[in-house]
Amino acid sequence: MTVLISGTELAQRLEEAVAGSVDGSDEFQVWVKSEQLIEICRFLKETPNLAFDFLSSVTAVDYVEHFELVYHVTSMGFNHRTVLKARVFGRLSPEVPSIASVWRGAELQEREIWDLMGIKFLDHPNLKRIMLWEGFPGHPHRKDHLGG
């Protein structure tokens, strides 16, 4: 059975490895600072007894006052998983670093988030719209998108 790594424990280790990177945590997840995402992801992937080699999914949720990016990461070797969350503020041009250089599987999903939620990924290899066409007005998964 896949073990869910306690968020509080993981937060402590993250704080030791990348100082000032943790925003908060509970039993199920860790909130991290979006600016240090790449260091955090590298740490999760490369630390031998964590070895999160598999990025299960990336998504974004619009909570109106901020966006939240949600990363589900799994270690296939140890069969454990955890959930990372990062808050992004500002609706005009929210930006976060792309983690496609750590886990290749993020590439298409980040493109989808940019297209539908309008969050820009810095240093993404190919940040173009994916489901909709260039020039489509707005980003439809935002709560304030009216459509029509």
Add this chain to the structure above:
Amino acid sequence: MQIRTEPVTINIGPQHPSTHGVFRMRVTFDGEVILDVEPIFGYLHRGTEKLAEERNYTQVITLTDRLDYVASMTNNQAYVLSCEQLGGIEVPERGQYLRVIAAELQRIASHLVATGFLLQDLGAFATPLMYCMRERERILDLFEMLCGARITVSYMRIGGVFQDAPEDFWPALRQFLEDMPRFIEEYEGLLTGNEILLGRTKGLNILSAEDAINASITGPLLRASGVAWDLRKMAPYEVYDRMDFEVPIGSAGDVYDRYWVRVQEMRQSVLIIQQCVKQIAPGPVRTNVPLVYRPPVGDAYVPIEGPKGELGFYIVSDGGIAPYRCKVRAPSFINLSLLKEMLVGWKMADLVVIFGSIDINMGEVDR
């Protein structure tokens, strides 16, 4: 005399028999060899995730049917499992067994479509495909008995299944389970050792386990590369922990192994259904969950092993009657992460075969 040559760019799709729907690739060729591939998505984008925010939890089940429309049962299952985790709902045992039976039948149907079309793309025109469709038809008949629909089933509900199986379902299922292994024998006898199949697929497009994991590739594609990762074993949901089955893995990670893994998985699915039929006991099939379901505030993500890979719904609830956010982790979409790397360097004739071996469904890619 010197002949002037230059790379040629052609569109494969969006309307092309080998793209299994409306997928488009802009491919640059040097003669017959592929130099560059640019996949273009979105021709079937219907905004399912946004639509889900405007419907109540029960209504969203009908939307999930239309994602991967050759595997609607597993879509239903992934969705209701996440909803149940949100509200902490326990499903009666008979309901869980019926779900596993339906999901495994669906896995067989999906793999039949995948292998049938792969061989169609290889040039084995119509014969293997029709054999596969013949068996798939029987599975769809079984679904019709369960819920009245064949493709867009909406059979599962939050808290169980829509209704108990009718009496004539069980003899029909037993007959199917008796015939299916024989069919797989026949099919394998026709194809697995076939020289043309071996010649066209052995050593074609080898994908290393490391690359596959790094690119979040799951399902038969990952297992063909030799990684025994199957969520039915690694994170058992429903009653899979009581089932005795094996996870077939490939050795080389080529197109042939992907075909072979799918065929072996069909055998394992038959074994699982046989065990379910033995173990299932009378009882309720659904707990009482109100039609307008209001789970508490929170989020849930329960991944399952769909026929094409890890399938999961990330659902955020704000305590209302509709999901606040409903994201689909679609295996078909994410399995295309390495498409360019997989195709560059191979020939035009291999393109359709490699693409067919990934087994995607456009309803799920574009959502």
